[in-house]
């Protein structure tokens with residue numbers, strides 16, 4: 134036994150949980166019977182590496198009577214992906230004799246510093262290897278950092294409880310460890326009924342230390358001064374980044390040891406997971422334009438291409454959850470809330486990607502520019518977004534819809550479609566509607582003849598049967614309560630405005646084309662007095678370009694174009710950003726916020742927000758001036 138451990142055990146540090154010091158910022162009580170909540174938890178599939186015996190199955194984790202139950206079962210299960218010739222080690226195994234489950238909050242609930250508490254009853258039978266882990270969001274294992282708040286397994290056949298941290302070395306997949314392994318017998322000596330009870334595992338984590346406790350007894354203390362990765366891990370400290378939580382039951386393998394089938398099935402039960410953080414003494418006082426924007430957990434807000442609504446005293450911000458390695462949807466659409474537009478609380482995933490490969494919103498699909506509106510007739514929150522099907526690039530060009538009773542979700546996915554199939558736009562003259570364009574025009578892009586044909590509706594006619602393409606989009610509710618869907622259509626060349634049905638879930642069939650061939654993306658709209666103003670971008674992928682501004686006396690037009698509304702450094706690039714939404718501030722007249730994204734295509738999770746006040750010149754024309762930092766609550770009072 135290590136001397137340090139003896140010291141800890143003898144002194145038996147007791148740290149009562151002080152409710153004043155810590156603020157509960159997230160809890161999962163597993164209160165709804167049935168499958169685990171997919172807006173919080175993702176499943177791990179497949180065999181456990183180096184383990185011939187086990188197969189993770191999502192159905193082995195479920196909620197019952199306020200508990201998460203992860204079952205370990207002894208049952209031969211066929212590998213649905215079995216392929217003896219495959220290079221993938223998982224596919225070469227034709228069956229598993231044991232099944233269990235592993236769930237994690239990756240991308241959905243991640244935390245930087247604070248206190249994590251998990252109350253659980255662990256299985257101690259042969260083969261059992263239950264764990265409460267955290268892993269860092271960035272880099273591969275172990276340079277991402279692993280914290281074992283709890284592990285139970287056999288070392289040389291002797292059961293132990295472990296509390297560890299691991300980080301990166303210069304050898305791939307080799308970790309440096311600061312471990313504490315306590316013979317399980319020690320716990321049984323103190324309480325012979327230990328196994329039948331729930332126990333409290335806790336981690337206290339700040340910029341200096343990770344401290345791991347079991348039933349308030351300190352088991353391991355790791356100084357963050359020791360935990361720097363080697364060169365392979367960029368010399369970074371993996372414990373200074375957000376971590377996600379894993380609850381896992383493995384069976385057998387090197388650590389679990391040979392299971393005895395007669396002891397199975399076994400259960401790992403978790404009563405709750407709670408996360409606390411120190412009450413932040415310093416609230417944000419300003420929006421720092423284009424800088425990192427920490428949420429209530431100190432993590433940069435992850436809600437890109439988004440929109441904001443106001444409901445019953447709170448603003449709700451919805452956006453794309455972006456990852457570091459891809460722009461496709463890995464998590465779904467997130468939601469944050471605020472009462473002051475500066476300090477935002479993470480409310481979780483409002484619409485989660487699906488794990489089901491048959492689903493249109495499967496992980497890896499594209500879910501962009503989500504917007505939510507509230508329908509006061511149906512009392513529902515309706516979410517629309519741009520959907521592209523997994524593996525099909527940007528060819529599907531559909532809108533997707535989802536619905537919820539609460540602003541924070543979870544939203545239920547309804548489906549996707551092109552817009553208004555079989556219907557001509559109101560402003561496409563009758564004489565253009567039956568035109569047939571020869572190959573020589575339609576396939577010779579950007580020739581004067583092709584441009585003219587686009588203007589006259591060639592690409593609109595191409596999609597009449599299937600419905601109009603719908604990519605970058607926004608939603609708008611007019612002062613008379615009518616809803617509109619504004620989207621880049623016709624291969625992004627032409628904007629459309631389409632009226633929404635009364636329930637805001639589909640279209641009425643009435644729509645117009647705007648600026649055919651104008652190549653407008655990222656539409657954002659607001660209404661001041663009787664004038665509708667729209668700001669868009671050009672189409673240059675993730676690169677910024679010059680904003681465009683339009684106005685009209687009616688949503689149906691006529692729309693006319695104005696000069697670039699931006700003033701200041703990089704005004705010709707919309708301050709290196711792209712519009713996404715225009716948010717009216719509640720209770721203030723003519724106070725609007727222009728919301729834009731500063732994309733970072735190689736690390737989208739780091740994309741920034743450019744929020745600026747919309748100002749009006751003497752003639753009442755809107756303009757956007759670069760401001761380094763500002764507070765929307767005082768700015769408009771000037």
Ligand code: DGJ
Pocket residue numbers: 438501502605654655673674675711
């Ligand atoms: C620009 C659009 O505005 C974004 O929403 C996104 O679709 C990118 N193009 C993809 O390149």
